[in-house]
Structure formats: structure tokens, C-alpha cells
Amino acid sequence: MGVIHVTDRQGQRHTLECVEGWRVMEIIRDWGLPIEGVCGGACECATCHVFIAKDWVEKLDPATDEEEDQLDTVITHPTSRLSCQIIWTPDLDGLELTLAPANG
Amino acid sequence: MTDNIETDVVIIGAGPVGLFAVFELGLLDIKCHLIDILPKVGGQCAELYPEKPIYDIPGFPMVTGQGLVDNLLAQIEPFHPTFHFNEMVESVEPIGTPEAPLFRVRTAEDGTTFTCKAIIIAAGGGSFQPKKPPMENIEAYEGTGVFYAVRHMQMFRDKRVLIVGGGDSALDWTVNLQPIVKRLTLLHRRDAFRAAPHTVEKMRALVAGGDMDLHLGQVTHLKGKAPVLEGVEIKKDDGSIVSVDCDVVLPFFGLTMKLGPIANWGLNLHENLIPVDTEKFETNVPGVFAIGDINTYPGKLKLILSGFHEGALAAQKVHRYVYPDKKLLFQYTTSSTSLQKKLGVTA
Ligand SMILES: Cc1cc2nc3c(=O)[nH]c(=O)nc-3n(C[C@H](O)[C@H](O)[C@H](O)COP(=O)(O)OP(=O)(O)OC[C@H]3O[C@@H](n4cnc5c(N)ncnc54)[C@H](O)[C@@H]3O)c2cc1C
Ligand code: FES
Numbered sequence: 001m002g003v004i005h006v007t008d009r010q011g012q013r014h015t016l017e018c019v020e021g022w023r024v025m026e027i028i029r030d031w032g033l034p035i036e037g038v039c040g041g042a043c044e045c046a047t048c049h050v051f052i053a054k055d056w057v058e059k060l061d062p063a064t065d066e067e068e069d070q071l072d073t074v075i076t077h078p079t080s081r082l083s084c085q086i087i088w089t090p091d092l093d094g095l096e097l098t099l100a101p102a103n104g
Numbered sequence: 105m106t107d108n109i110e111t112d113v114v115i116i117g118a119g120p121v122g123l124f125a126v127f128e129l130g131l132l133d134i135k136c137h138l139i140d141i142l143p144k145v146g147g148q149c150a151e152l153y154p155e156k157p158i159y160d161i162p163g164f165p166m167v168t169g170q171g172l173v174d175n176l177l178a179q180i181e182p183f184h185p186t187f188h189f190n191e192m193v194e195s196v197e198p199i200g201t202p203e204a205p206l207f208r209v210r211t212a213e214d215g216t217t218f219t220c221k222a223i224i225i226a227a228g229g230g231s232f233q234p235k236k237p238p239m240e241n242i243e244a245y246e247g248t249g250v251f252y253a254v255r256h257m258q259m260f261r262d263k264r265v266l267i268v269g270g271g272d273s274a275l276d277w278t279v280n281l282q283p284i285v286k287r288l289t290l291l292h293r294r295d296a297f298r299a300a301p302h303t304v305e306k307m308r309a310l311v312a313g314g315d316m317d318l319h320l321g322q323v324t325h326l327k328g329k330a331p332v333l334e335g336v337e338i339k340k341d342d343g344s345i346v347s348v349d350c351d352v353v354l355p356f357f358g359l360t361m362k363l364g365p366i367a368n369w370g371l372n373l374h375e376n377l378i379p380v381d382t383e384k385f386e387t388n389v390p391g392v393f394a395i396g397d398i399n400t401y402p403g404k405l406k407l408i409l410s411g412f413h414e415g416a417l418a419a420q421k422v423h424r425y426v427y428p429d430k431k432l433l434f435q436y437t438t439s440s441t442s443l444q445k446k447l448g449v450t451a
Contacts, residue, residue, distance in 0.1 A: 038229065038360075038361070039152060039153075042153060042156065044153050044156075045152070045360070047360075068294070068296065071293070072269065072270045072271060072292070072293065072294075072298065072357075073235060073269075073271075073357045073358040074235075074237070074357065075237050075238060075239070075293075075322050075323070076293050076322060077322075078341055100238075101238035102238065103235045103236055103237065103238055103357075103360055
């Protein structure tokens with residue numbers, strides 16, 4: 001077991017217990033934070049967009065072309081990722097991220 | 105002049121579930137018109153994942169999103185449904201009685217009206233609409249300095265235009281508008297474009313020739329006293345800020361689903377979904393049914409196969425409204441010659 005730290009859109013930080021093999025989007029959604037994940041993790045909606053803390057960026061597998069294409073549909077920061085494309089493993093214990101603003 | 109179309113049933117949404125409802129209604133001799141804001145059939149399957157494989161459609165070990173839609177179209181062909189694309193259903197007005205419902209349905213664009221005896225809402229996650237990027241105060245410029253679609257190219261003649269995005273819409277409008285605008289700037293977050301290669305080449309040639317500008321970065325905010333746009337500030341990946349003067353911004357960030365006007369039709373809603381019973385999939389308004397992703401009931405699963413089942417049961421009750429005096433006979437397509445005649449498979 002391990003945790004991730006998620007800062008919501010009001011700036012409040014939540015520490016969430018994780019399940020190995022789950023997508024980070026699914027973990028966030030399961031704990032009831034407002035992440036939409038409309039496409040269920042199929043990399044087709046970008047409603048699971050998050051900003052990864054700088055220190056963690058290098059520790060993640062780089063985004064695939066498909067994820068980059070989908071990131072084109074939102075306003076990104078340099079550390080933007082789609083949380084459905086990050087599978088949680090114990091290596092990511094302590095992962096720190098912030099929910100991106102929702103689209104209008 | 106607005107037209108009025110009379111039909112048995114109006115189906116709102118031409119996604120997989122709306123399409124299959126045509127089949128179930130057709131077997132019961134019920135005619136229908138389908139309306140969708142998209143320019144094509146297929147809903148999420150066609151718009152969001154046409155190439156992706158689906159593995160849980162009964163009888164298909166694997167079928168792609170578009171493949172399923174194509175098959176559904178072939179399956180409902182015998183019933184000749186009429187499609188109305190690029191039209192948003194704006195209002196639904198009951199003009200009958202609970203025992204003999206009658207409705208007037210109105211669309212937004214050209215104001216076509218429909219008179220029908222029952223309505224099937226198969227609106228999925230809502231109507232597909234352009235994604236609005238989360239920029240502060242963007243609404244204040246909509247219609248003057250910010251547009252999510254190009255309806256009349258002439259509106260942008262001699263203007264300084266900034267297009268944001270890296271997909272087909274962004275690139276197509278870049279090369280189409282460049283010749284008539286005063287100055288065109290394309291802004292994208294990275295130097296890779298997922299648009300047709302020849303359009304990307306054209307854009308690159310224009311940039312190389314000095315006929316337009318390309319910036320890599322993201323808009324941070326809109327400048328000018330709303331509703332008059334004067335420019336934008338762009339943050340580049342290296343953190344530097346540049347300012348671009350422009351009269352118009354066209355953000356092309358793809359489509360998203362929004363509940364839209366359905367919220368105003370007097371239907372009970374629960375978290376943007378329409379509660380229905382599980383016998384007839386009828387809403388709180390007699391004669392209005394909701395099937396597929398848009399409905400909710402205890403145990404609901406947002407699966408295509410659930411939507412198909414819901415359509416079959418809803419059709420039974422619709423039959424009672426359309427043919428109040430006719431008894432409904434349960435028949436199989438394998439053995440009923442009358443059903444086979446409707447399907448055009450017997451001599
Ligand atoms: C990436 C992805 C993968 C999926 N994989 C599977 C899978 O493997 N198996 C499975 O069973 N399901 C899957 N789904 C879910 C499945 O696609 C949906 O359950 C299905 O599309 C729902 O069909 P529907 O006809 O109810 O609605 P939709 O497909 O959402 O279609 C609704 C249509 O209604 C239109 N509409 C809405 N309101 C209006 C209005 N007011 N006026 C005009 N038009 C309107 C919309 O524009 C849209 O075209 C997946 C979904 C996604 C996004
Ligand atoms: S949940 Fe849709 S892209 Fe991640």
C-alpha cells in the first residue's frame with residue numbers, strides 16, 4: 001500500500017490510499033474528488049488532466065503519442081499529464097499532483 | 105418559413121442506442137425521425153473512438169466503434185429513418201394529455217418543428233459541443249473576440265486572427281483563413297500536429313514564407329476591455345511571456361458533451377441524468393422516454409448493450425401511445441413472416 005497527494009481546485013491537499021494496478025484517475029475518482037474521467041481511461045477525453053509536481057515528472061513513464069495528442073485538447077502546463085495514463089505502482093508512493101481546471 | 109414534420113416518434117440523439125431504437129420501433133410499425141447536433145450518426149462511438157475495438161457487444165468478439173455504427177445503420181436500413189444532422193433539439197413541449205400524449209419538438213438552428221406522439225431521448229452524455237478552454241473571463245468575449253466555430257469566413261476578413269490548437273480544425277482554418285485575414289497567427293502547445301500531413305506542410309510553408317506566424321505555448325490570458333479583444337498573452341514552455349495583438353481568437357480544442365437544453369424540458373433530473381422506471385424506461389413525463397447513457401435507475405450500467413435492451417422495452421410502451429387500439433403480439437424475427445416482410449427478407 002501507498003498514497004498519492006492530490007491538490008484539488010480549491011487548493012486543498014488530499015492524501016489518498018492507492019491500489020496497485022489502478023489508474024491514478026481511478027484512484028482519485030474512487031475517493032470522490034471531482035475528476036470526470038468521462039471516457040473511462042481510454043485517452044479520449046482529457047477530463048482527467050492533472051499537473052504533476054516537478055520532482056515527480058522524471059519518475060513517470062513518458063507520455064505516449066496518443067496521450068500527447070489528447071493533451072492538445074486542453075490548456076497544458078509543462079508538467080501536464082492525463083492521470084488515466086498513469087498506472088499506480090508502489091514506485092509512485094507519495095506522488096504529488098494537482099487537478100487541472102475543468103473545461104467550460 | 106419553418107417546416108413542421110409530423111411523425112410517430114422523435115429520437116433525440118443518433119448514438120448507438122438511438123440507432124438501435126429505430127430497429128425496435130420499426131418492427132412495431134412505428135416511424136421515426138432522429139435529430140443530432142453532430143454532422144453524422146454514431147454518438148460517442150463515432151466521435152470519440154471510431155478506431156478503438158469494443159469487446160463486449162453480444163455476438164461480436166471484436167468490433168470497432170465505427171464498425172458497430174456502420175452495422176447498426178445497415179440493420180435499420182429497412183425502416184428508412186430520417187436523420188436531421190447539425191441540429192440541436194432546443195425545446196420539447198407537451199401539447200396532448202397524459203393518456204394521449206402529443207409533443208412539439210423544436211430545433212435551434214433553423215427552427216424546424218416536429219409533432220409526434222412519443223419522444224425517445226437517447227442523448228448519451230449530452231450534446232457534443234466545442235470545448236471551451238478554461239481561460240479567465242473568456243465568456244465576456246464570446247461572439248465578439250472569441251469564436252469556437254467558423255460560420256462565415258467573411259466575418260474575419262482583414263482581422264488579426266489567432267487560431268489555437270493542433271488538430272484538423274485548427275490547421276484547416278489556418279490555411280483557409282490566411283489568405284483573407286490581415287494577419288494570421290497559429291498557437292499550439294508543441295511542435296507536432298495531429299492534422300492531415302498536407303495541411304501541416306501548407307502551414308509550414310506559409311510560416312517559412314513569412315505569411316503567417318507560428319507560436320508554441322499556451323494562452324494565459326485575454327487582453328482588452330471586454331467585449332473588445334485586443335490581444336492575448338502567451339506563455340512559452342521555457343516560461344517566457346510574449347504578447348500577440350489580435351482581434352479574434354479561435355480556440356479549437358475538440359468537442360465535449362454537455363447536457364444542454366434537456367435541463368429545461370420539465371424532466372426530473374438526478375446529477376444530469378434522467379431517472380426512468382425499468383419496465384418502460386419512461387420519464388416523469390408520460391410519452392417521454394430516456395434510454396442509453398442519459399438515463400439512470402438502480403443498477404444502471406453505462407454500456408451499449410444496456411441501451412439496446414432499454415430501447416426494446418421502451419418500444420413496447422411507445423406502441424401503446426402510437427396505436428392505442430392495436431394489440432401487441434410478441435414475435436421473433438426468426439419465425440415471424442410479418443416481421444421478415446418489414447425487414448425486407450421474404451419474397
Ligand atoms: C473511449 C470510450 C470507450 C468506450 N468503450 C465501451 C465499451 O467497450 N463497451 C460499451 O458498452 N460501452 C463503451 N463506451 C460507452 C459507450 O460509448 C456509450 O455507452 C454509448 O455511446 C452510449 O450511447 P448513447 O446512444 O446512449 O449516447 P451517445 O453515444 O453519447 O450519443 C448521444 C448523441 O446525442 C446527441 N445529443 C444529445 N443531446 C442532444 C440535443 N439536445 N440535440 C441534438 N443532439 C443531441 C449527441 O450529440 C450524441 O451524438 C465507451 C465510451 C468511450 C468514450
Ligand atoms: S479519462 Fe478520458 S482521457 Fe483520461
